[in-house]
Amino acid sequence: MKLKVLVVDDEALARSRLRTLLGDCHAPGVEVLQEAANAAQAMATLQRDAFDLVLLDIRMPGADGVTLAQAIATLPHPPAVVFVTAHAEHAVQAFEVNAADYLTKPVRLERLQQALQKVERLVRAKRPLQPDSPEENLIIQDRGRTERVPVAEVLYLKAELKYITVRTATRSYILDGSLSELEEKYAAQFMRIHRNALIARRAVRALEKHFDPEEGEGWAVRLNGLDELLAVSRRQLSAVREAISS
Numbered sequence: 001m002k003l004k005v006l007v008v009d010d011e012a013l014a015r016s017r018l019r020t021l022l023g024d025c026h027a028p029g030v031e032v033l034q035e036a037a038n039a040a041q042a043m044a045t046l047q048r049d050a051f052d053l054v055l056l057d058i059r060m061p062g063a064d065g066v067t068l069a070q071a072i073a074t075l076p077h078p079p080a081v082v083f084v085t086a087h088a089e090h091a092v093q094a095f096e097v098n099a100a101d102y103l104t105k106p107v108r109l110e111r112l113q114q115a116l117q118k119v120e121r122l123v124r125a126k127r128p129l130q131p132d133s134p135e136e137n138l139i140i141q142d143r144g145r146t147e148r149v150p151v152a153e154v155l156y157l158k159a160e161l162k163y164i165t166v167r168t169a170t171r172s173y174i175l176d177g178s179l180s181e182l183e184e185k186y187a188a189q190f191m192r193i194h195r196n197a198l199i200a201r202r203a204v205r206a207l208e209k210h211f212d213p214e215e216g217e218g219w220a221v222r223l224n225g226l227d228e229l230l231a232v233s234r235r236q237l238s239a240v241r242e243a244i245s246s
Helices: 012-024 039-048 065-072 088-096 109-126 179-185 234-245
Strands: 002-008 029-036 053-056 080-085 101-104 137-142 145-150 154-159 164-168 172-175 190-194 197-200 204-212 216-223 229-232
Touching (some): 002 012, 012 029, 012 109, 029 039, 039 065, 053 065, 065 080, 080 109, 101 109, 109 234, 137 172, 154 179, 179 190, 179 197, 190 229, 190 234, 197 229, 204 229, 204 234, 216 234
Parallel strands (some): 002 053, 053 080, 080 101
Antiparallel strands (some): 137 145, 154 164, 154 197, 190 197
């Protein structure tokens, strides 16, 4: 999914930097991006259009970010609020108004990505289930026959030499395809843990210390329904920790 985002900051340079970072984010990305330079502009925009997320500075002329967050909470369908500020001392105050996250300037891309993923989960949890929507399937060609494997049953996708292993709780399948394309298509259901592996977010059970004969000491993830451990790269470690703790 893509998030509808409103950026609120009195500094044009800060808004521009956030726009650039948001453009570099993947899974989820940004569908609608608008800006406001103060609380009054922000409220006028929020009353006119629907948003999933407000990236909100705290110190602004006039009403500050915390006051604006309190006003946002009174809207019929309030978006999530993530504070973006250079002043870390406001963190406690920010969470008192139920902010989804708190980012300190200069914002790092990885940290912004984590905040977006957290908001995405909040947005999905609020949306009503759609039982009439068609079930998503992977089409597997296996020994001359074609099988439909429900995406909801897949625990992990792992790139091998020229194919992808599709693992469910009961068996493995072989799929021709690109792991990157699957990651983009099913970003809401799966997360990357290694350059060669995606795991189902719903299946994550634990993150454990692990020794690999080739890569040495590191971390691995354990999934519900499987005994095997899957290695987690250092680059993806913080995202996996975030998924488990949320």
